[in-house]
Amino acid sequence: MKRAILLAVAAFTVVIVGQSQVHAQRHEKDDKYWERRKEADKKRYEYYRERDKKRAEYAREERKREKEYYRESAKRRKEYLKERRKHGLPSWALAHHYDASRHVYFRDYHTFYDPYRGGYVYLNGGNWRFSAEIPSFMINVDLGRANIMVVKDVPISRHPEDFYDDYEEDYWDD
Known part of the structure; x- marks a missing residue:
């Protein structure tokens, strides 16, 4: 045990x-x-x-x-x-109730008014030219009665002529 x-x-x-x-x-x-x-x-x-x-x-x-x-x-x-x-505003601005907040396109003359630069951009010999004064071919034109289009989709600080080719011709010529 x-x-x-x-x-x-x-x-x-x-x-x-x-x-x-x-x-x-x-x-x-x-x-x-x-x-x-x-x-x-x-x-x-x-x-x-x-x-x-x-x-x-x-x-x-x-x-x-x-x-x-x-x-x-x-x-x-x-x-x-x-x-x-x-x-100040251009002389034709009052007639169109324009406040210089957008670019303006003068359809009949293929010319832009660029308020940012304070002048006009126009086609001359296939090239875009800028002028602080009204281009010579528009001097005798009553711009207060001219056919215009306010360009709303181009930023004010950009050059409007850079965007011209992005649109069809009939868009601008309407």
Whole structure:
């Protein structure tokens, strides 16, 4: 009987010691896992921090560029308004209720009035010419009664002649 009890105690001891060694080995693996996990978390944190830093820098630069663009735009607009006040509206503008906010196309003469530059753009020998004064072929024309078209889809700061070829001829000649 003593022998059976000793055997049972020995078996129990072997099982307990064996399990504790296996458990200790598992903890060693778990410790390495957590170390790797900790290292990976640290790398991920650094990556996100660098990414956020780059994003913030890009956003700052973009805001600077945007601010500069709007500052320049406001300056150009101010210069345009100053020139417009200085020269006033053309003599024919009242007859057409024209406020110099858009380009005007004189259909019969293939000529634009460009309020941004304060002059006329006309075809001469197949080339576009600009003149601050009324072109010579329009001097004796009553522009107050001339057939005009206000060009609404060309920005005021762009040259209207650049957009002339984008339209069919019948669009301009209606």
